[in-house]
Amino acid sequence: MKVLAICLSNIRRMLRDRSNIFFVFVFPIAIILLIGVQFGGGVDPAVGITAEDDGDIATSITQALQTTEGIETRIFPGEEELEDAVEHGNVQVGLFLPAGMDEHASSGQIVDIGSVVRPDGFGRQLQSVVSSVIAAVMKPVGAAQFASNETGSSFETSLQVSGELSETIVATEVEVRTVGEALFPDTLGQFDLGAAQQLVLFTFLTALAGSSALILTRQLGISSRMLSTPTSVRTVITGESAGRFGVAITQGIYIIAMTWVIFSVSWGDPLGAFLTLVAFSAVGAGAGMLIGATLNNDQQASGVGVILSLGLAALGGSMLPSELFSPTMQNVAHITPHAWALDAFAELVRQDATTIDILPELGVLILYAAVLLGLAGWRLRVAITRP
Amino acid sequence: MSAPTRIAGKDLKLRVRDRSAIIIGIVAPLSLAFIFNLVFGNAFDPDEGIGLDYGIVDLDDSEITAAFVGVLEGAQDEGLLTITPFNEAASAEAAIDEGEIDAFYLLEQGFEAEVLANGSPTILVVGDIDAPTSTQIAGSIADQFSTGIEATSLAIGTSAVIEGVSLSPEFVAGLSSDPSSAAFSYRLIDAPAQTRQLDATTYYAAGMAIFFLFFTVQFGVLGLLEEEREGTLPRLMAAPIGRFAVVSGKAILAFVLGLISMGVMVVATQILMGAQWGAPLGVVTLVLAGVCAAVGIMGLVASVSRTPEGAGNLGAIIAVVLGMLGGVFFPLGNGDDLLSNLTYLTPQAWFMRGVADLADGAAWTAALPAAGAILLFAIVTGSLALVFVRRRLST
Numbered sequence: 001m002k003v004l005a006i007c008l009s010n011i012r013r014m015l016r017d018r019s020n021i022f023f024v025f026v027f028p029i030a031i032i033l034l035i036g037v038q039f040g041g042g043v044d045p046a047v048g049i050t051a052e053d054d055g056d057i058a059t060s061i062t063q064a065l066q067t068t069e070g071i072e073t074r075i076f077p078g079e080e081e082l083e084d085a086v087e088h089g090n091v092q093v094g095l096f097l098p099a100g101m102d103e104h105a106s107s108g109q110i111v112d113i114g115s116v117v118r119p120d121g122f123g124r125q126l127q128s129v130v131s132s133v134i135a136a137v138m139k140p141v142g143a144a145q146f147a148s149n150e151t152g153s154s155f156e157t158s159l160q161v162s163g164e165l166s167e168t169i170v171a172t173e174v175e176v177r178t179v180g181e182a183l184f185p186d187t188l189g190q191f192d193l194g195a196a197q198q199l200v201l202f203t204f205l206t207a208l209a210g211s212s213a214l215i216l217t218r219q220l221g222i223s224s225r226m227l228s229t230p231t232s233v234r235t236v237i238t239g240e241s242a243g244r245f246g247v248a249i250t251q252g253i254y255i256i257a258m259t260w261v262i263f264s265v266s267w268g269d270p271l272g273a274f275l276t277l278v279a280f281s282a283v284g285a286g287a288g289m290l291i292g293a294t295l296n297n298d299q300q301a302s303g304v305g306v307i308l309s310l311g312l313a314a315l316g317g318s319m320l321p322s323e324l325f326s327p328t329m330q331n332v333a334h335i336t337p338h339a340w341a342l343d344a345f346a347e348l349v350r351q352d353a354t355t356i357d358i359l360p361e362l363g364v365l366i367l368y369a370a371v372l373l374g375l376a377g378w379r380l381r382v383a384i385t386r387p
Numbered sequence: 388m389s390a391p392t393r394i395a396g397k398d399l400k401l402r403v404r405d406r407s408a409i410i411i412g413i414v415a416p417l418s419l420a421f422i423f424n425l426v427f428g429n430a431f432d433p434d435e436g437i438g439l440d441y442g443i444v445d446l447d448d449s450e451i452t453a454a455f456v457g458v459l460e461g462a463q464d465e466g467l468l469t470i471t472p473f474n475e476a477a478s479a480e481a482a483i484d485e486g487e488i489d490a491f492y493l494l495e496q497g498f499e500a501e502v503l504a505n506g507s508p509t510i511l512v513v514g515d516i517d518a519p520t521s522t523q524i525a526g527s528i529a530d531q532f533s534t535g536i537e538a539t540s541l542a543i544g545t546s547a548v549i550e551g552v553s554l555s556p557e558f559v560a561g562l563s564s565d566p567s568s569a570a571f572s573y574r575l576i577d578a579p580a581q582t583r584q585l586d587a588t589t590y591y592a593a594g595m596a597i598f599f600l601f602f603t604v605q606f607g608v609l610g611l612l613e614e615e616r617e618g619t620l621p622r623l624m625a626a627p628i629g630r631f632a633v634v635s636g637k638a639i640l641a642f643v644l645g646l647i648s649m650g651v652m653v654v655a656t657q658i659l660m661g662a663q664w665g666a667p668l669g670v671v672t673l674v675l676a677g678v679c680a681a682v683g684i685m686g687l688v689a690s691v692s693r694t695p696e697g698a699g700n701l702g703a704i705i706a707v708v709l710g711m712l713g714g715v716f717f718p719l720g721n722g723d724d725l726l727s728n729l730t731y732l733t734p735q736a737w738f739m740r741g742v743a744d745l746a747d748g749a750a751w752t753a754a755l756p757a758a759g760a761i762l763l764f765a766i767v768t769g770s771l772a773l774v775f776v777r778r779r780l781s782t
Contacts, residue, residue, distance in 0.1 A: 019700030142573075153549050162544075314419075
C-alpha cells in the first residue's frame with residue numbers, strides 16, 4: 001500500500017505542474033500530427049515552370065507535366081523567382097520555357113528549353129522524368145519538321161498530320177512492375193509509423209525527466225523523512241520506481257488511446273502492444289531512477305535527460321525508421337531499448353504478430369529494465385541512507 | 388568595474404561551477420548534432436542516398452535493343468547510373484532481392500520484329516518495391532527511348548501521308564535524310580544551380596546550436612527571479628547602484644552565456660564534424676542577432692512569470708515549440724505552403740535560412756536579410772520585456 005501511495009504522490013506531483021501537462025499530453029499528439037502531415041502523405045518532388053509566352057508548345061508542356069503522376073508542378077512568375085526556389089530546394093527542377101518556341105519550331109530550328117537542376121537529392125532523377133514528358137510533347141513537332149523538310153509541305157500542314165497520326169500510332173509500351181515485399185506496406189496509415197516512434201520517444205523522455213523530481217525528493221529531505229517512518233528502504237525505492245513507471249505508462253496509454261481515436265492509428269494486438277509499453281516504461285523508469293540516484297543537481301539531470309532521450313531516440317529509430325539505416329547503424333541502433341520496442345510495435349502492426357511472436361523483443365526489454373532498475377535501486381539505497 | 392558587469396561576472400562564476408549551463412549550452416547541442424548527423428547524415432546526403440543501379444536482360448539481341456543498351460551505357464559513362472547485363476530474368480530478379488540492383492529492363496525476344504511490324508513492342512521495367520524512385524526513373528529512361536522510336540516512325544508516317552503513298556521499305560529507303568532526327572527537335576539546356584541549402588552536418592550543427600541557445604540564455608535571465616525569491620533583490624536594489632544595474636547584469640550574463648555556447652558550437656562543429664558555416668562575418672552577424680532574440684524572448688517570458696520554476700517551464704515550452712516550428716529537427720513544409728510560411732514566425736527558422744544563405748561560399752552580406760528579421764524579434768520582445776520589468780521593479 002505504501003508503495004502505491006508513494007507512486008501516486010509522484011504522479012500527482014507531475015500532473016500539478018502545468019508545463020508537464022503540455023509536454024506529456026499536448027506536445028506528443030501535436031508532433032504526431034505534424035510529422036504525419038509532413039511525411040505521412042508522401043511528398044512528391046516538385047518541378048517549377050516559368051513560361052515567357054503562352055504558345056502551343058509551352059502550354060502543352062505545362063499541361064503534360066501537370067497531369068504526370070508522382071510529381072508536383074508549380075508555376076512561377078519569372079526566372080528569378082524560379083531560380084531562387086531551386087536554390088532553396090523548394091523545387092528540385094526548374095524549367096524555363098522561352099518566348100517564341102512555336103516560331104522556332106515552325107522555322108525548322110531546334111527549340112531550346114532551359115532547365116535548372118539541383119545537383120543533389122532528386123534533381124537529376126526528376127529531370128529524367130521531365131525530359132521524357134517533354135520528349136512526348138515534342139514528338140509530333142519533330143515529325144512535322146522532318147516531314148515538311150522531306151516533302152516541301154508547310155510546317156503547319158505537317159504538324160496537323162503528325163498530330164493526328166500520333167494519336168493512332170501504336171506506342172512502344174513501357175510496363176513497370178515491382179517485385180519484393182514492401183518495407184512499409186500501402187496499408188500503413190499516414191500516422192501509423194510516426195505514432196509508435198513518438199510513443200517510444202516521449203515515454204522515455206518523460207521517464208528521464210522524472211530524475212529531477214527524484215533529486216528534489218532527496219534534496220528536500222522527503223526521502224529521509226519517509227525513512228524516519230516505519231517504512232523500509234526497499235519500500236521507498238520500490239515506490240519511487242513505481243512512480244516513474246506510473247508516469248511513463250500513463251502517458252503511453254494516453255498516446256495509444258488518443259492516436260487510435262483521433263488518427264485511427266492501428267496498434268495491432270492490444271495485449272502485445274500493452275506488454276511492450278509496460279516493458280519499455282519499466283526501462284525508462286530504470287534509466288530515470290539511475291540518473292536521479294547518481295546526479296545531485298536537478299538542472300544537470302534534466303540536461304543529461306534531454307541528451308540521452310533525444311540521442312537514444314535518434315539512434316534507436318524514433319526519428320528516422322531504422323529500416324532506412326545502413327547495416328552497421330542498424331546494429332548500433334539495437335544497443336538502444338528504443339529499437340527493440342519499435343521492432344515489437346512494427347511486428348504487431350505490419351505483420352499481425354501476436355504476443356508470442358514478440359517474446360524475443362519483450363525479453364530484451366525486460367532484461368534492460370531489470371539491469372537498470374537493479375543498478376538504480378542500489379545507487380538510490382546508497383544515496384538516501386548515506387549519513 | 389561597473390555594477391552590471393560585476394553582477395554578471397559573479398553569476399557567470401556561479402554558472403560555471405554549477406556545470407548545468409555547460410551541459411545545456413555545449414554538451415547537449417554538440418552531442419546531439421553529432422548523433423543526428425551520424426543517424427540522418429546518410430539519408431540526407433544526396434551522393435549516398437540514391438544511386439541508380441540497373442540491370443538489363445536483352446533476349447532479342449537485335450539492332451534496336453542494342454541501341455537501347457547503348458543509350459544506357461552512355462548514361463553509365465556519364466556517371467548517371469550503373470548498368471549490369473544479365474542472361475535471364477530470374478538472375479536479375481535475384482539481384483534485386485540481394486539489393487545489388489534497383490530495377491532491370493527486360494527486352495523480350497522479337498522486340499525488333501514488333502517495332503518494324505508496327506506492332507506493340509514492350510519494354511518491361513521490373514523494379515524493387517522499396518526503390519520506387521529508382522524504378523520510376525528506370526521507367527522514364529525507357530519512355531524516352533520508346534518516344535525516340537515513336538518519333539522516328541511518326542516522322543516516316545507523316546511524310547508518307549503527305550506524299551500520299553503507302554508505307555513500304557522502299558519509301559523509307561528513299562528518304563533523303565535520317566528520320567530519327569525527328570527525336571531531336573528540342574534541346575534541354577542545363578544552367579548550373581547554386582545550392583543555398585545546408586548539408587546534413589551543417590544543418591544539425593546550426594539547428595542544435597540555435598535550439599539549445601534558448602535554454603542556455605535562461606540561465607541568465609532567470610537570475611533576476613531567483614534573486615527575487617531568495618530575497619537578495621531588495622538588498623541589491625538598496626545598494627547605491629542604478630535601478631537597472633541588476634537587470635543589465637542579468638541580461639549581460641544571458642548574452643555572454645549565449646555567445647559562448649554559439650561560439651563553441653560553431654568552432655567545434657566546424658573542426659570536429661566538418662560543418663560548413665560559410666563567411667565568418669555573416670555567421671558572427673547571425674549569431675549576434677540570434678543571441679539578442681533569445682535573450683529578448685526568454686527575458687519576456689521571465690518578466691511575466693512569478694517564479695523561476697514557472698519561467699523555466701514556460702520558457703521550455705516556448706523554446707521547444709519555436710524550435711520545432713523553426714525546423715531545427717527536420718525541415719517543415721515544402722517551400723510555399725501554409726506550414727512553411729508559419730515557420731517564419733520563429734527566429735529559429737530565420738537563423739537556419741540565414742546559415743543556408745551563406746552556403747556555397749556566398750558573401751557575408753547574404754546573411755543580412757535573415758539577421759535583420761531575427762533582430763526584429765529581439766527588438767520587439769526585448770522592449771516588451773523591459774516595459775514589464777520596469778513595472779515589476781517599481782512595485
